[in-house]
Structure formats: C-alpha cells, structure tokens
C-alpha cells in the first residue's frame with residue numbers, strides 16, 4: 246500500500262529540465278526564477294481509506310492537494326489555474342497525477358523509503374525531480 250510512505254518527509258535533491266517544463270506550462274519568467282531556486286519538502290498524509298493529502302512546503306508557497314485515489318477533483322495550482330485532476334495508484338509505490346485542461350500534464354511520483362522520484366511531462370517536455378528522505 247502507498248500508505249506505508251505516509252509521514253515521511255522528503256526534500257528536493259536534484260531537478261532536471263524544470264525550467265523547460267515550467268515554460269511549456271506558460272509560467273512567467275519571474276515566477277520561474279523563484280520556483281527554480283527553491284527546494285521544497287514534500288510529505289504524503291494518509292487520512293484513511295483512499296483519502297490522502299500531498300503537502301509541499303517551501304519559502305515560495307505551501308501547496309496542499311487533498312485527493313481520493315481514482316476520484317477526479319478540481320486542483321488549484323500555484324500559478325492560479327484550476328484544473329480537473331485525477332490521481333491513481335500504479336503498483337504499490339507509484340502515484341500518477343493527470344491534470345487536464347489547457348495544458349495536460351502527467352506527474353508520476355515513485356515512492357521508496359529513501360526517495361521520491363518524480364517525472365513530470367507536458368507536451369513533449371519531460372522533467373525529473375528527485376527528492377531524498379529528510380534526516
């Protein structure tokens with residue numbers, strides 16, 4: 246179960262092609278500069294059954310995504326867009342987030358006890374971000 250990774254905090258360690266990804270989403274230069282310079286800490290919280298919260302904390306913003314696995318919801322993105330989103334589970338350690346709307350995006354988060362490896366794809370732009378366990 247993905248819930249075994251709940252409560253573990255991970256901090257951004259490596260990021261590749263993030264600026265290209267943000268450009269493809271239409272994020273402006275000033276915001277890109279800020280977002281590129283921060284190292285968020287992320288944590289999955291299990292609220293019971295298939296209900297989860299994904300928290301990303303940084304000096305830029307705290308982002309909270311409340312979701313139920315397999316149920317569509319409207320996500321408020323940090324750049325102001327509101328997009329229908331669905332998060333599904335693949336295998337026993339991957340969450341696959343599909344954001345719909347003008348800029349369809351897929352974000353795969355693969356959890357281990359030591360790391361969260363993210364792959365973000367929009368159009369033909371692929372970005373990877375690797376988080377390492379804190380402490």
Ligand code: DKA
Pocket residue numbers: 272276280285301322323324363374
């Ligand atoms: C991450 O969690 C990256 C999440 C990507 C957010 C893209 C939208 C940013 C708009 C300012 O490491």
